[in-house]
Amino acid sequence: MEPLQVDIVHFYPRENAQPHNTMKYEVVNDENPTTTIVRRGQPFNGVVRFNRPYDEATDIVQLVFSIGDRPSMDTMGKMFIRRDAAPDKHAWSANLLDLPEPNTLSFNVSSPVTAAVGAWALRVVTWQRGSQERTYYDFDQDIYILFNPWIPDDQTYMEDTALLQEYVLNDVGKVWVGPVKTTRGKPWMYGQFDAVVLPACMFMLDRADVPFNQRGDPVKMTRAISRIVNSNDDGGVLVGRWDGQYEDGTAPSDWTGSVDILAQFLETQDSVPYGQCWVFAGVVTAVCRALGIPSRVVSNLVSAHDANSTLTVDKYYSETMEELGYDPSNAEPEQTDSIWNYHVWNDVWMARPDLTAGYGGWQAIDATPQETSKGVYQCGPAPLEAIKQGVIGMNYDVEFMLASVNADLMRWRIDPSEETGYSMVDSNTYHIGRMVLTKKPYVFDPNGDGDREDITEQYKYREGTASERLALMNGVRVSERAKRYYAVASNLQNDVTFNLRDVDTVPIGKDFRVTVDIENTSNEGRNIKASLSTTSVFYNGVRAGVIKKVEGKMFVGANKKEQISILVKSDDYLPKLVEYCNIKISAMAIVEETKQSWADDDDFQIIKPNISIKFNEDLIIGQPGVALLSFTNPLDQTLTGCEFRLTSSGIAGRTLKLSPSDVAPLEPVSVEIPIQPSKLGKINFVATFKSVELKDINGAASAEVFEG
Template identity: 50%
Template sequence: MALQTQMLYLYPQQNSKLHKTDLYDIVNDDVPTPVLRRGQKFTVAVRFARTFDRNQDVVRIIFNYGPNPHPIKGTSGVVHVDPARRHAIDDKQSLWFGNVLDSRGDSLTLEIFAPVNIPVGLWAVQVETSLTNSRSDISLFNYDGDLYFVCNPWNCHDMVYMPQTRLLDEYVLNETGKIWVGPMGTTKGREWIFGQFDTCVLPAIQLMLDNSGLSHASRGDPIKLTRMISKMVNSNDDDGILVGRWDGQYEDGTAPAAWTGSVPILQDFLDTQNPVSYGQCWVFSGVVTTICRALGIPSRVVSNLVSAHDANSTLTVDKYFDENNEEMPFDPNNLEGEDSVWNYHVWNDVYMARPDLPPGYGGWQAIDATPQETSHGFFQCGPASVEAIKKGQVGFNYDVGFMVASVNADLMRWKEDKSNVLGYQRIYCNKYHIGRMILTKQPFMYDYNGDKDRQDITHEYKSKEGSRAERLSLWNAVRGTEAAKRFFDMGDDTANDVEFDLQELDQIKIGESFSVVVKMTNNSDKTHRIKCQLSAATVYYNGVKAHVVSRDDGEFELKPKKTEELKLAVAASDYLDKLVEYSNMKIFAIATVADTKQTWVAEDDFQVIKPSIDIKVPRNIVAKKPVAIGLRFVNPLKTTLTNCKFHVSGAALLRNQIIAHPNVKPGAVVSVETKVVPKYVGELKLVATFHSKELMDISGTAKVEAFADEE
């Protein structure tokens, strides 16, 4: 009679230390779940109902993935147990192997090697036993627990291997980070709890995988896997994780600014099995980071300050004006969409080899989960080699052209001109406006009170702005893009007699007044009549205008060789009740020289600065014991705040906690108190946000340093 298997034990906690998976909460549960890295051996034990007889008993351990597992597809692996044979296991093998470490009576202890390219996610395990001379008597034992395999960036044969393995402490193991948000002049690192080791994360990822339509056999390929992640984190054309929204109307969900991290989003997705409301680019990016790091794929958040959304593949961002200098509400060359400039846009870099591309294009790859444009029929983007983006290699997979435009498009302005064959004359071209700075978090640093931990990676995405190498790479991209050729062949702008300069604004605190100032210099020997328009408006961070705050039009004469200033004063009372989320504003100027028809246009975005949350943390904190912390700030508005809520969370401190607060009068202190319980000794990070109907995007962070109990 065939052996009867009584138990299969996968040593979840012992294996996790060797596999660098010991931080996963499910590994440390009362009933632990194994999380293993592919391309690495691990230990298992099997106990039978009688003594194992090597001469008559056949034992196979079978690993299956998905509904139709098959060894040829890489979704099934069979380990033949043979005490008389020992395999020389190395980490580049493509087949499953196992060696018997110990055979004692009714038990076997084995070391098993999982190939380095197997699919990631949830696997099932069986023990099959039979007799040497009879395959008709087969006994199957099904392991009744879960088993997850993830990528192994420490293994040089895994496609996600990162040679600087020390950096994996940041790009795979770090649970807390920053996402740089805000316009160029006031960008700041917003704290985010990735929480990739939380109990809900791997099950939520498995749900995402099952909803994705990606074949089970393809789920071991990081190229296909990360492209799918960019598709599934947004919900635009599938059962994805997050619903995107940018209009400020979030009453039926959670405002993007209220999130403190990815865990509550993934928990909600797992619980409801429906997309979660709401996200924006930086929220999508935070969730992507969590998913990638949980799967063992090195990932970093990337923020592009002044980011282009090229809707018609011209490698330009185009706006059109009529004969009266009024901006047209549509793009006459792209009636199905419209180019835009985002104050900032956030995506992800993931690290991997690219065997599908020529040598030199591996390393960091850009993926973008924000639904901007479709790629091959779906809202997905990347992985696009960062090196290919820098060199303008738009023929390489995937979506390199779109990413080139995001960081290096030319900004073009067109004015209605019936004498021109196109019906429009190019009046302005700025080669330096887009991709002003590209930021990520500096590894191994965390600045609680500022942005010393930001890392400028602009040079990785493009050569120095205005340099010959930067222009050559853009022209290389233009040569490979038919629509772009037509726009870049329009010729240079006409000569300019008058020089214009829109003065950029410094930081403006909420409640302060400011002015829109244009400096004009007449470099010619004759007087020019100039028609000018100045305006200020509140805008959403994706460039969509919300409300006009102030505007002034006028005509005047500018004498030869003279310089004058035009000024539009904006009082706090003009804009306070028109602010939208993140308090972004745009100042805009357009001017036409009447006799030469020279037209100039310029704009600048800035952010009205709001207070941050002050978090009070006691000095002497003991691990595993509750401690009270306080949160406070002062209402800066001259209006009452309603529907007030704090969100507080911290990896190894507390999961997302929502604290309701009564209405807050103008100028009053907003304060609450809550408790946290540090899970272990060491430095932990706490993140809080505040959201109300009238005021949002208030955040703060604090260090919580826990010590061992001396008792």
């Protein structure tokens, strides 16, 4: 008898998607889907039709799954379709289910729970028992096998599987941005189910030469993702830029989500300009969730960048308390410690069989290129438990992450009378890592912060508690360099107290006042030299320009109180603001009689309006509708070069842009954007607005789409 010839192979993309939690992928919902998306370690069904009836006694059917161009033992699965094939979680198997028609057999395939994640190819080989003649059939459709956090044997398994609705299946989120007092949730569309995302992920992993036999290990995969979402080493997804010059690309604040970035990367096969930390983090979460790794975006408010591994952030001042913009103790002065208003990275969830017990669960990874790790710009996965306990020997980059959330801020003054050449001004144990925030599961609050979750205690013990000091000192004890810095932090004798008052929220266009209260608690008068300045800063702490500065000498009598203050008018700061409107207040003082010195600073963000998104009627699937976007120009100047951008994964075209005419001072602006809903149920919208004079205006909304 002639060998079996394969006529057709079919994998029921939609029916398999249901038990595999992959129903949301757009390609599975095409009219006639051809792409199969399943999760590893779990059976999926298929059918094969032959040119003649299948004879169980003499016909042999072998399935050969492979990934990559040079498959090996780890990246290939060979199995015979046979009855009662016992599924084994570490091996491939194919079980013959029944013969619905004489020429057809239906079967299910189980992949190992450690299978490499990505696009697998399938070859069907048929022959007859005792014959050497083989017939080959190559299946020409995509079969994606993903991580499976729903099953206990997968390394990404999350015990509370309800949380996977948020950390794998939710395609919209929030990123908390801005200084502590004025932080706000910026809405972001991850869009991990968009048709372009999985192909973009495959291109990204290939571009970075991630070996196929490592693509089943979430530790290696997330470390690689942290490297290839930035373009510093290997033509990765996004080019980072922080100087406000974005004319030859897209400004970081204009992006509304990850899909447009991944689509541009895949289409141009070139790194996309430009990203900043929350853009990197938004793309990382889209990629991780698309591949099945639970992920969340994390914002650390007041984040340290410890450039010299001292577990401190050091600020230096001259003898007369002028701030130096560099680190005189560092061999490379341009490598200075810095404090970012906020910094955004990601947590990913997995077991850590490569470490001692107790370090599984959330792991921090950071795709923003700040420091190299093993020679390239990658960071993590660092177990949150190791960061919290100060165990800096753990893989990977725990020391860097520990400093980010828990370094002490130390201020030093050049002092020739000291052996080291510096005296300590003060040491602040509370300043760094004020709050670590993420989006609360199951909630999306388009207009407020009802979806904000404080996870600081997952990263460190409460500030000032014995456990928090102990965890930091654990790290210090292991680092020779850090030990020297902490040894100097002795108690300083101070008899004049200074207090920099908090600035209340300042809406854009309004004036504000900065005040320092001074109290002399000694029985003698004190001469004090003080300076007070306001500076416009980028969110990573880099100064853009001085807005207003006062300095002078004052006498404070015994047991008396005084204050110095400056009024900053909108005309002073508006021309000097840079993106995101962050302002830093710096205050410094030195007491002539005792050489006591003091410095403090504070950051806040000028508040801007939000975009309101409304719909003039019910949204019906497939029917044209209108989104009404509006806000009021808060400036007493005309806005020119205006553009609104509206994104939703539930509308045709995904991202729509509209450029209204100039907006008069203090006047409302509103535009009508035609939309056509393409999905039923609740869909989310994210909007941004930019103009020459006013940027980074955001808004979000949720709406219900009904049947016609």
